[in-house]
Amino acid sequence: MSNIIKYKGYVGSIEYSSEDKLFFGKIELIDDLVIFEADSASELETNF
Numbered sequence: 277m278s279n280i281i282k283y284k285g286y287v288g289s290i291e292y293s294s295e296d297k298l299f300f301g302k303i304e305l306i307d308d309l310v311i312f313e314a315d316s317a318s319e320l321e322t323n324f
Contacts, residue, residue, distance in 0.1 A: 281324055288312070288324050 279290045281301070290301040299320045300313040314320035 281321065283324060286324075290320065 281288045281290055286306075287304045288301045289304055290299060292299050298313055298315055299317065300311065301320070301324065302312070303310040303324075312320065312323040314323050
């Protein structure tokens, strides 16, 4: 399952790893690879 988060014109894809028990994602539609991860949904928003 993949979800989307938006902030200041950026779009991030979000997924959950049940094996690692964490959320992770990457910023989409840019030329660089920028990833983020967190233990909770609220922390994920902050890290994004």
